[in-house]
Amino acid sequence: MTENDIYQKQSFGAGLEKGTKPALIVVDFVNGFIDPEVFGGGNCLEAAEASVPVVAAFRQAGLPVVFTRVIYAEDGSDAGVWCEKVPRLKELTETNPMSQVVDFLAPEPGDVIIRKRQASAFFDTPLSAILRSKGVDSVVIVGATTSGCVRATVVDAMSHDFRPTVIADCVGDRALGPHEANLFDMKQKYANIIVAKDVGQILP
Amino acid sequence: MTENDIYQKQSFGAGLEKGTKPALIVVDFVNGFIDPEVFGGGNCLEAAEASVPVVAAFRQAGLPVVFTRVIYAEDGSDAGVWCEKVPRLKELTETNPMSQVVDFLAPEPGDVIIRKRQASAFFDTPLSAILRSKGVDSVVIVGATTSGCVRATVVDAMSHDFRPTVIADCVGDRALGPHEANLFDMKQKYANIIVAKDVGQILP
Amino acid sequence: MTENDIYQKQSFGAGLEKGTKPALIVVDFVNGFIDPEVFGGGNCLEAAEASVPVVAAFRQAGLPVVFTRVIYAEDGSDAGVWCEKVPRLKELTETNPMSQVVDFLAPEPGDVIIRKRQASAFFDTPLSAILRSKGVDSVVIVGATTSGCVRATVVDAMSHDFRPTVIADCVGDRALGPHEANLFDMKQKYANIIVAKDVGQILP
């Protein structure tokens, strides 16, 4: 049996029904997660570029657009265990150019900006409450990296009972093995997977 | 550059210091996650068997032992989006033999039992508060499946600022590709990885 | 200036718009929170009795009904700091008659049952996710005690961005001073306050 067969036999990988009001979550498309000298590389730039029309489609439809950034205090007062595992995370401060959203995806007034200390956009942030206040029941996720903050955000979206969709060509990673492996896991267990050209199908 | 090189260059994969008081979290070692006809198979049974001396070591050291079970209400009143993605999850009710901890790892009085609806042992459960009340600062994780509830629990342990250690030969999965891929991700980003025979090194 | 004037001048106490789909949360109307020898007394019984037609109205309208119970493990394995402050809380175990919902408000199949260790029905429980999966955007709260689990649940409902309404004659407390003081606080800061005979106004 292939891995796919094993999962299918155990009832994994079913499609999720379409939600009624999706929000777009743009996970950590900041300079530092594009730059191969910091936390980026691989297909991250390509994925960020492919996200431009997706962001435009959500704005045109009047749907919420959320941007996330990893932000630690300049003085290290809020650094925790994750900064011990990945020491350079501490460099991502409010004013560091590496933690600014890439120019070509710049947030506009009315977009929601979520600052986070951890991988998931939902963990210890007001994201789930803000989405509820806007009547959102489903989320579409693009960003970097597939095996890190995207995966963690997708798992938490599902756990909060938002219906998650991942746009495969709009998520990127520094190395392609983990990118592919995490798309497999998310498809089987946590999300619908589509490609950018089909984004119209998930808009209301 | 190998994938390992890419991660190392970006400061991933550093070792975490040892905590002062670890708890053991036994994730979903219930009959249904051993049985290949339900959600198990692969190396799940082997991993559960390898966990027996680990549980014994924690008990002997007087350290907290936590068991998790996925439990949904008999009447489906609390089923959510995850049950749409993986329909057979709904079968895991309080009394279903498939959702009982395997006999050879049976909880004892004083062990903590966490019932959960989602992948992570921490999500919408009192686990982090209970660990705090016991003075715990680090967690050792065994269980099934590596690519599902183990991974989600490890990410949340890190996010709650508990120091996570995964015992590689005590976590199992229905298919080996995702098992290996998730061990790689966790080692790079979220946890120390050890093997069962070295468990003594992480006890106080 | 009266206290009311002070609050009004600072913009407190505005009315909340009606939600589109409310759920009813019946907080801790268990035998032990009615009985004056345990945690009840005062106007708790009266409030529970006044809740009977409210529960019926929600069921008739096909809206979600949630019951909460404080439940600790028989072996004390999950008791925390709150049990040090209020030692008799530890007696509220799954099988203790004191922690069963009162007969005349007995849950029916399809009702959601939330077990909790803390005052708030939302804290470390799946309540917010379950309500989201049911499309709920507002909550109506009855139960005991006004100054304890009701207040904590109302504050958390607001924090999760559900629109809270408290039914004044369906919440009870062991002593009337705290009952009145907490109704004042909730009205100014966290909830609409109505009386049971007007419940029809908040149904869709």
Add this chain to the structure above:
Amino acid sequence: MTENDIYQKQSFGAGLEKGTKPALIVVDFVNGFIDPEVFGGGNCLEAAEASVPVVAAFRQAGLPVVFTRVIYAEDGSDAGVWCEKVPRLKELTETNPMSQVVDFLAPEPGDVIIRKRQASAFFDTPLSAILRSKGVDSVVIVGATTSGCVRATVVDAMSHDFRPTVIADCVGDRALGPHEANLFDMKQKYANIIVAKDVGQILP
């Protein structure tokens, strides 16, 4: 029976053991919660002034000091239901002088700053994780207002299994009735209550 007798008979109001490492949480002592024309008045200024030596004592002992501020986005993108109940909350933005910590309690490098959208300092913020990463097991709370953000923070501290102590003369409110009523509730159910001159007793 007095109200106190009723609570005592039901096992409320027991003293909490002293923790081993406390943090100080200074709740919303910003200009707007002192100023009677915004959200302050009453005994708020007096309480903030009484907190100066408490902050000094924690700094001298090398213990963590946390300041909280209510902060909403300038463009209103994250305003929720609470801003409907209390419309002027939306004015508390990052740069508004009303949402700056009062001069005489100014944070120093190394202090933790928590930005929040809701009453509790813990709700949807990284506070509990940051405290864990610092080995904290108990919290001492000063701030404004007693009946609002202080009360909500105390309830959540207890729910997270941190041992809470409130310093009665270092918490203030716009009106004295709610101030006294909430001190009563917190003493009975959620916290030890001390006065500022005894702060030495809770330092390690």
